[in-house]
Structures are given as C-alpha cells and as structure tokens.
Amino acid sequence: MKKMTLRLCLAAGLTLGTLAGVALASDTVLATVEKRQITQQDLNRAIQSLPDELRAQVRSNPEFKAQLLDELVRQEMVYHEAQRQNFQENEVVRNRLKLLERELMINAFLEEYLSRNVSVSEQDLKEFYERNKARFVTQATVAASHILLEDEQKAREVLRRARAGENFGQLAREHSLDPGSARQEGFIGEFYRGQGLVKEFEDAAFAAEVGVHPELVRTEFGYHIIKVHEKNPSRTVSLDEARDRVTEIIAEEKQNQALMRLIQELELRYSVRTHKDRIQ
Secondary structure, eight states, X not given: OOOOOHHHHHHHTTTHHHHOSSOOTTOOEEEEETTEEEEHHHHHHHHHTSOHHHHHHHHTOHHHHHHHHHHHHHHHHHHHHHHHTTGGGOHXXXXXXXXXXXXXXXXXXXXHHHHHHOOOOHHHHHHHHXXXXXXXXXXXXXXXXXXXXXXXXXXHHHHXXXXXXXXXXXXXXXXXXXXXXHTTTTEEEEEETTSSOOHHHHHHHHHSOSEEOSSOEEETTEEEEEEEEEEEOOEEOOHHHHHHHHHHHHHHHHHXXXXXXXXXXXXXXXXXXXXXXXXX
C-alpha cells in the first residue's frame, strides 16, 4: 500500500479536532501535540472512516496503523497552525461551518423524526411477505463446465474420453478453444436462464443431468462438451431467509410515507413561495 497522504488522513480523521484532547481513563494516549492528546480511540475512529478495502489493510498491519497515527499528528499540527493564524475567523471557514451546521441539524432532526414515527412489526413482515411471495422466488440455476472445439470428429473423441472418466479439467486445458474457461478447467460458473449464454447451450445445460452430457451441443461457436456440476431448482425463499430484505423494504416504504406526511404538515405551517420561471 502506498504511504497514506495527508488528504486521505484529513478525510479519515475529520472529527479528530472535536474528539481528541481528553483521554478516557481506559483510553491509551498514542501521541500529544501541545496539550492535545491523540488516543487509541481516535485512531480507531480514523481507521473506521477509511474506505472498506483500505480499512481492512490498516487494521491487519501495525506499520499502516503507525503511518495513520503519523498523519493524524500532522493533521493536528496543521490544525494548531490554522488556529494560531486565527482561521476560525476566516470567512470561508465560517460559511462552511454554517452550511455544515445546517446539514447536521437537518439530518439529526430527520433521524430522530423517523425513529419516532417508523417501526416494522412482525405482523408487517408476515403480511408483506404473503402479499409479495413472487418477489422471493429464486431462479433455477446450473453450475457447469465446457470444452469448446471446432472440429466435430475431434469433439466426439474428446467427449468419448470425458465420458470414459478422464479428468474433465485437464481435457479442457488441453483442447478447449475458449481460453477464459480453459484456464479454469472449463468452468464457466453458475448461471440462470437469460444470462447471456447462447440458447442451444443454455437449453442443453438445463436439460442435462449432473455429469458429462452424453451429446455434443452445436452452437455458432462450435461444438461444446458440457459437464454439469450442480443443478438448483427454483424455490420460494422463506420469510426467515428474507427477513432482513423484507424489513429493509418495509422500512424504506414507511420512511417515505412518514416524510411525505412531514412535508405536508410543514407546507401548512410555513409560508413558501417559489419562482421557477426565474431559474436560469
């Protein structure tokens, strides 16, 4: 990983200025800039603020954690210098703080409003699931490998060898004209109908039993030898399996309804005039 930049650290440690400075009794002080303490808790917050991939790297590597601590120290020094030069009175800073305060107030109000006015009960879950069972039906899938050949006679010979029990993956690596799947011993993955495979191949794969299909399948690309690894029939997902998704759907729907009611109340409470004809 490249050494982390100050810009990245500034984004990760956005709240350090307000959160650092007073260490809890159980919190370890990792660095001090003047009288401001940077603690383990501050470092943990900075790590949590990183993008997912980078966060995982930093958490598992003490060297990266040390680099991030160094950047937090640099950030704190820059903050001190900005204070020394009285940037708290800077017009740009003050305007941005006003915008930030407005955004934080709106978000905090909406979070609190929705928490008071939106809840999802077990009855809600059951009723939604029963009304929308069709939304929770999985498609039938097949996991398969193939060997693609151009010459029919050679394809029949390779099919004979595969049916006789020779290693299908080795045959694919040696003979298949599909380089992408050949590198994976012929494996093309798990797929459902309509996922982009040519119709002849798709129909044969779904009709075949598990194992090497006894017939060659001809498509516009040539002759395919198909091996089916697994077949998963379509099924209805149970409410327990779909619970998180159902809860998310209902909560989103109820939140939208609650917000609409809120806006209607506010439209009655506040005088609003818009001049859309003036928009440039």
